Amino acid sequence: xxxxxxxxxxxxxxxxxxxxxxxxxxxxxxxxxxxxxxxxxxxxxxxxxxxxxxxxxxxxxxxxxxxxxxxxxxxxxxxxxxxxxxxxxxxxxxxxxxxxxxxxxxxxxxxxxxxxxxxxxxxxxxxxxxxxxxxxxxxxxxxxxxxxxxxxxxxxxxxxxxxxxxxxxxxxxxxxxxxxxxxxxxxxxxxxxxxxxxxxxxxxxxxxxxxxxxxxxxxxxxxxxxxxxxxxxxxxxxxxxxxxxxxxxxxxxxxxxxxxxxxxxxxxxxxxxxxxxxxxxxxxxxxxxxxxxxxxxxxxxxxxxxxxxxxxxxxxxxxxxxxxxxxxxxxxxxxxxxxxxxxxxxxxxxxxxxxxxxxxxxxxxxxxxxxxxxxxxxxxxxxxxxxxxxxxxxxxxxxxxxxxxxxxxxxxxxxxxxxxxxxxxxxxxxxxxxxxxxxxxxxxxxxxxxxxxxxxxxxxxxxxxxxxxxxxxxxxxxxxxxxxxxxxxxxxxxxxxxxxxxxxxxxxxxxxxxxxxxxxxxxxxxxxxxxxxxxxxxxxxxxxxxxxxxxxxxxxxxxxxxxxxxxxxxxxxxxxxxxxxxxxxxxxxxxxxxxxxxxxxxxxxxxxxxxxxxxxxxxxxxxxxxxxxxxxxxxxxxxxxxxxxxxxxxxxxxxxx
Numbered sequence: 001x002x003x004x005x006x007x008x009x010x011x012x013x014x015x016x017x018x019x020x021x022x023x024x025x026x027x028x029x030x031x032x033x034x035x036x037x038x039x040x041x042x043x044x045x046x047x048x049x050x051x052x053x054x055x056x057x058x059x060x061x062x063x064x065x066x067x068x069x070x071x072x073x074x075x076x077x078x079x080x081x082x083x084x085x086x087x088x089x090x091x092x093x094x095x096x097x098x099x100x101x102x103x104x105x106x107x108x109x110x111x112x113x114x115x116x117x118x119x120x121x122x123x124x125x126x127x128x129x130x131x132x133x134x135x136x137x138x139x140x141x142x143x144x145x146x147x148x149x150x151x152x153x154x155x156x157x158x159x160x161x162x163x164x165x166x167x168x169x170x171x172x173x174x175x176x177x178x179x180x181x182x183x184x185x186x187x188x189x190x191x192x193x194x195x196x197x198x199x200x201x202x203x204x205x206x207x208x209x210x211x212x213x214x215x216x217x218x219x220x221x222x223x224x225x226x227x228x229x230x231x232x233x234x235x236x237x238x239x240x241x242x243x244x245x246x247x248x249x250x251x252x253x254x255x256x257x258x259x260x261x262x263x264x265x266x267x268x269x270x271x272x273x274x275x276x277x278x279x280x281x282x283x284x285x286x287x288x289x290x291x292x293x294x295x296x297x298x299x300x301x302x303x304x305x306x307x308x309x310x311x312x313x314x315x316x317x318x319x320x321x322x323x324x325x326x327x328x329x330x331x332x333x334x335x336x337x338x339x340x341x342x343x344x345x346x347x348x349x350x351x352x353x354x355x356x357x358x359x360x361x362x363x364x365x366x367x368x369x370x371x372x373x374x375x376x377x378x379x380x381x382x383x384x385x386x387x388x389x390x391x392x393x394x395x396x397x398x399x400x401x402x403x404x405x406x407x408x409x410x411x412x413x414x415x416x417x418x419x420x421x422x423x424x425x426x427x428x429x430x431x432x433x434x435x436x437x438x439x440x441x442x443x444x445x446x447x448x449x450x451x452x453x454x455x456x457x458x459x460x461x462x463x464x465x466x467x468x469x470x471x472x473x474x475x476x477x478x479x480x481x482x483x484x485x486x487x488x489x490x491x492x493x494x495x496x497x498x499x500x501x502x503x504x505x506x507x508x509x510x511x512x513x514x515x516x517x518x519x520x521x522x523x524x525x526x527x528x529x530x531x532x533x534x535x536x537x538x539x540x541x542x543x544x545x546x547x548x549x550x551x552x553x554x555x556x557x558x559x560x561x562x563x564x565x566x567x568x569x570x571x572x573x574x575x576x577x578x579x580x581x582x583x584x585x586x587x588x589x590x591x592x593x594x595x596x597x598x599x600x601x602x603x604x605x606x607x608x609x610x611x612x613x614x615x616x617x618x619x620x621x622x623x624x625x626x627x628x629x630x631x632x633x634x635x636x637x638x639x640x641x642x643x644x645x646x647x648x649x650x651x652x653x654x655x656x657x
Contacts, residue, residue: 043623082151121327133320141379142313149290168227192599195629211288219275230264266329311513440645474533482541490549529601537593544586548579
């Protein structure tokens with residue numbers, strides 16, 4: 001009976017939507033196209049607010065601008081220390097007149113120290129692997145840029161971890177603070193980074209410090225969320241034990257709760273590191289330098305070889321830091337120190353070896369420059385090979401590539417774009433409200449309808465529909481490819497290892513890297529953007545499908561076989577149904593990845609919200625950029641909440657809750 005009412009309700013709302021769409025213009029034209037006279041001047045309000053903060057806002061003893069510049073100066077101190085240690089050396093003076101007082105760590109010392117950390121945390125195999133990643137940086141001529149990037153990470157990641165941990169502790173302790181913080185975290189994770197680069201530039205100035213601030217804002221939310229979840233997951237027995245032995249509130253937090261949640265918290269640390277590395281290219285737009293600047297410069301001159309090599313260098317750095325952080329997380333739970341050892345050398349053998357190595361290599365480097373700086377004559381350049389490969393494909397398969405592009409444009413992309421562009425804004429808002437009500441009740445209906453209305457009311461509806469069209473087509477294609485790949489590889493361990501290695505690489509490659517081959521093969525346009533978005537967002541569709549199928553209870557599969565089910569029936573009637581919540585979560589993540597990539601594709605000629613954000617960045621128009629960025633965030637939140645509610649209903653219906 002309930003299912004019948006649900007079907008009738010959907011039919012009625014769809015019928016009303018079609019009537020409004022096809023026959024609403026003579027009666028209520030305002031319901032089809034949002035009237036410009038009703039537009040909320042949010043961009044102007046935001047720009048005026050920033051001007052007030054910069055020019056007039058004061059705390060009495062100091063102004064708001066002085067506060068932000070003080071924060072920038074504080075961040076500058078550890079960054080300059082890290083940069084001096086890894087790249088520039090310790091300098092006296094500035095600019096061309098600067099004198100080097102002491103050289104930076106030699107490339108041999110850095111690789112050896114990385115190897116020692118790997119050996120301490122995970123043994124010989126991890127030591128060889130981590131050191132090998134850094135050797136790759138030296139061999140392919142990426143050492144200097146990689147050290148600049150590493151200096152930024154060494155500053156941004158600890159700030160992100162500590163800040164996220166403290167915010168998570170506050171949210172865990174005070175539920176009202178948690179309720180207020182959650183929407184802010186949603187916005188931090190969904191607003192395109194381009195959108196808040198302009199206000200960061202105004203508030204913190206141009207340079208690496210502003211880039212570090214942007215990186216922290218981008219990378220901190222996962223640490224905060226994971227901290228809250230990890231503390232809530234601490235067993236009640238552990239908390240009861242802390243109370244029984246008389247722990248104070250501070251002791252309960254730092255001696256009981258945080259150590260008990262250590263494993264989960266280290267997942268947050270890992271996420272901060274990965275997101276910080278993902279941010280390095282975008283941060284290079286406001287003065288970060290390093291590998292990100294190399295990739296961005298290669299994209300601007302369409303040098304695919306240089307861009308791919310710099311992108312692979314970021315992957316090597318990311319993978320090394322990822323493995324080391326995971327191994328250190330496991331090591332933290334073990335006994336530290338060396339029992340029975342006395343003296344500094346006995347208690348800290350790795351630190352002693354590192355200090356001796358630094359001293360020796362620095363001394364030898366003064367006599368033999370190759371010990372200090374990796375010789376350019378030893379570098380390997382594979383950049384031209386990538387460029388020649390793309391050129392060969394263009395020369396020999398130009399007609400085929402054009403035919404593929406035109407087929408997709410004429411038969412899929414353009415018709416779908418026109419379809420979405422012609423939908424009435426009021427009908428879409430009503431349809432979203434009804435979907436929210438059916439899936440999550442009145443509160444979800446109000447949330448999604450208000451967010452959709454704000455997109456129209458701020459004058460972003462037309463560009464938002466182009467964003468939805470590009471995102472929708474890309475997500476559909478990524479899902480059609482990713483889910484079958486996940487299904488095929490889920491039960492084949494060797495194949496899954498290969499697929500997992502590929503998607504791990506896809507997720508660590510900088511987003512800009514995906515644009516270069518697509519542009520060089522298909523030039524700029526919507527089809528090029530779609531290819532880049534599909535390549536970037538396909539990983540979650542594969543991963544969550546495979547993991548969902550691998551989590552299915554083997555007893556249920558055996559029961560199906562006992563009943564005589566074929567392999568196809570086992571897959572469609574049991575496995576896929578039980579894995580559906582995980583597959584829906586993968587769809588959610590695919591949409592999030594697609595939306596984040598769409599902002600990057602503004603560089604290849606799209607006309608969506610991403611282009612609006614990018615134009616605002618080039619014109620330093622804070623209000624315009626943030627309004628367009630908020631529209632992207634609203635689309636992401638609507639999709640996230642509706643899919644999450646659908647997954648929750650599916651779990652309940654399948655008895656998995």
